Amino acid sequence: MPAIECRGLSKYYGDVRGIEDVSFAVEDGEVFGFLGPNGAGKTTAIRTLLGFLSPTNGGATLLGHDATDPVESRRARERIGYLPGDPGLDRDRTAGAFLDHQAALRGESSRDRLVERFGLDESRRVGDLSRGNRQKVALVAAFIHDPDLLLLDEPTSGLDPLLQEEFASLVRERVDDGASVLLSSHVLGEVAALCDRVGVLREGHLVAVESVAELRSRGGKQVRVRVAEDVERGDFERRGIMNLRVGETVSFTWTGEYDALIDLLSGYTVRDLDVVDAPLEEAFMTFYDGDVPGPVGGERQRSEGTTPAETPADSTAASGGDTR
Incomplete structure (x- = not known):
């Protein structure tokens, strides 16, 4: 059974489309990339998969659990590491106190190793940290319990190039240990370096699912x-x-x-x-010319208006805790 199976998933905010009829699967041991500009629907898709948003239509499974059932979704999240696009960290706690809380919820089998790898000072208050150091805290929290599935929304945001490489190594290690990864990004180089396959999102529609090699071939x-x-x-x-x-x-x-x-x-x-x-950018832009395609395998349609905004900053724990 795939680590993630998404079947016709749709989420509307009133009349505004977040995602529509999104279907794909992430296989065991695969790194699958969500690729698209800001507002394409990446965050909406991830939060709907995790049960933080109720789908308008469709369904999904995570690690064999029904993502639309509250009890089943909670069981799945016990084995999931989640990094929000804008982690809602408690700014008044120290980094160590925040990680203590995450460890109490999830376990901390890899905490010391991760803290050392990312050079994180646990004694500092989260509110005093730079954007990049707050991202380190969130990454440690997402990986702290050696999850079987990782859902990472713009994971390298704020990281310097050396730490981006450290993150990439960490992802590969988890995959070597059998984990699966869904990673959203608008950074094409990151996707090319890490992902086996890519799903391209455009205005809430999944317009293509391709290997990175196939994506490159589009650019000629x-x-x-x-x-x-x-x-x-x-x-x-x-x-x-x-x-x-x-x-x-x-x-x-x-x-x-x-x-x-x-x-x-x-x-x-x-x-x-x-x-x-x-350049990979040229291949990517082939999906953003002309009409707005419908779902993969479906008919093309004209744009229905402006791209819906992504959801506000996520207030959930970066490790995928149950706070909503």
Whole structure:
């Protein structure tokens, strides 16, 4: 059974769509990324899965437990580590006192190791900590009991690059131990480095579920070529070419087959040629052109208005406690 199975999950706030008809599964031992800009529905989806929001339609299971049943959802959360997008930490407690509370709720099998890895000073009051240090506290709380499933909403927000690497190592270690991870982000590099598959959210709809390799292939290749002859722009303005720049060096994004690219260049004396993967951002933006797609496998539809805002800062404990 998948660690997460989401079936047609929808959440509306009155007439405003949060998410609609979202279906996907996260397999055991998989890191699954929710990718989308702020307001796409990532936080709404995670909080609905956890039972902090009641779904308008659809259902889901977490670790085999019905996420829409209060008793079953509570049992699932005992084995889940949760990091809210904006953790509602008690600013008057010290970091250590906050973690004491989380340990009493969840256990603390990895607390000392995590505190050391993140260089966390437990004696300092949460309200006196920087944004990055508050994020450290929340991360320790999410991982403190070695959970079987992690739901992490924008987990590297506020962390410096070295701590981002430490976080990535920690995720990989938990997966090696059999855990599964659902990670939301709008940072494409983070998703590419950590995730096995990606679900792309757009205005509350899940518009695609792809492997990172498939996502990269959408962006095509960046080609830079220098030739001996003068270049006619019209020779390059054909299907499969985007972002064309013609000068001493010709550069463009190629999304076609390699054989066709070779045929195109065969009419020139090539002095220099460089072909590399296009930035992941270009692949991501293919989901944000034109009409608003409906759910995966469904019909496309026009946008119904502005993107609904994400829910307010989460006041629940970062380890997935039962406070709502």
